[in-house]
Amino acid sequence: MSSVGHIEIQGLTLGFKNFGMVNAIVENISLSFSAGSFTSIIGPSGCGKSTLINAIGGHYKPITGHILLDGCEIKQPTADLGIVFQQHTLFPWKTVIENVRFGPIQRGIGKNDANEIASKYIEMVGLSGYEDYYPKMLSGGMQHRAEIARSLANKPAVLLMDEPFGALDAQMRTTLQDSLIKIWDETNVTIIFVTHDVEEAIYLSQKVVVMSRNGGKTNNIFDINEPFPRNKGEFLFSNNGRILKEKCMDALAI
């Protein structure tokens, strides 16, 4: 377990103020993500899971409550909080390597060192040989991988992923899920993974947080104690897996 990347959420309310009235999207939730853990957040669409992950990333200010990274309040986006968005957000005018080295260069690392770091993460996500391609020349899955590499190149303490595999076909999704587990194992980064796919959540994570439709008020948390590496087929169809899946489904239905 690494010592950095602990996220603590205390009494958090997110939303927008309208003529002094608070229109809450996420209301008074408290959660803890320990350093180096893999947590999935599932919930029906519109329950505020994207809002929550954006707030952890520093893109929304809480109305009340606190979000702490290793004890410090998150006030704005930082390189410690890497985000992989649902949409493609590679810079179209930069090649793969230029995209991946963007973070290191922003931190003031020289071009040569940044290139070296970028190459390492490009290799990690299996995109070696595509360094000089523009994003539009890559398939959707490859773009997602490049985005993961770009986030990792900053060595973030936390990797926030907002339904990153939502738009992919089943086969590509499985491949990327396995890559993600491998990367998590290699980097020890804290991963908070938002998805609407129950099986994906159970297969990938150590902990599943279920958010309910009414502002995450009645959230259920399930621990997934299956050791890694997991076999997707075996695990999901084992007794344990099935029970977890049913529990999650029941929690979602509330």
Next chain:
Amino acid sequence: MGSSLSDSTNREDLHSAIAAFDTKPGSPGKKSDGREKIRLFLMRINWLAFVIPLLSITAGLAAWQFLTESQTQFILDFSNIPTPVNVFHSFRDAVVTTVFWRDIYWSMYRILVAFAFGSVLGVTAGVAMGYSNILKLVIAPYIEILRPIPAIAWVPMAILIWPTTEESIIFITFLGAVFPIVLNTWDGVRRVPNELVKAARSLGANRVNVLFHVVIPYAVPNITVGMALGMGSAWFALLAGEMISGRFGIGYFTWEAYQLIQYGNIIVGMLCIGVLSSISTGSIYYLKNKLVPWAE
């Protein structure tokens, strides 16, 4: 296609032509000899795309020649219009004079200076408006008030506020260029997807770096479109300025030709303006393709 088939007299030729037609270019088909290759090449050329415009222009020139030679006066008055042959002679006489090239030089010089100022100021103002709400509120009213005023309406004001005629012509040309550039830059900057900005922020970029690494690159295609449109209206404005108050320039050349009854030169001037204007707009589109290889 029909024309190249009809000249094959014997059946064998016809068959080989059909075979060549069936074989897609580049596909590993039957072994073809040289003649067949030529035939294939000729069949691939879209003759109509050459022939029809050529016929159309020829017909136009013929009509022009006829109307001017017969001095037709029906609604339009062709009696004072030079014939195409006269225009050609005027052109031949003009290109050997230094005056002609001096006028082209002055027009190009004015366009370049005015366009450079227009681009720098236009892009700066457009980015400022797109990136800051306060600056938008400060700048936008001026744009909304001044933009609808045609450049030609600025001529008296320009002469009054600038010390020399030269400066007032450049100023009018600048006004022609700047508004399309401002508006298109602003539009491009406004369209930057929030996700790209958020991604850059999460990668550790500050507001300034977001501006230079995300916002401006995203707007580059729009900026170049604005520049191409700006170039067109800059020529429009330049000509207005040159005709009214110039002493050199291709617009002055054209207007002077009218005053000196050198009617052939009017049309030489007009065609020159057309060519120069499309060259300058075309070079912007060329630059655009060089600048944004990622957008294709």
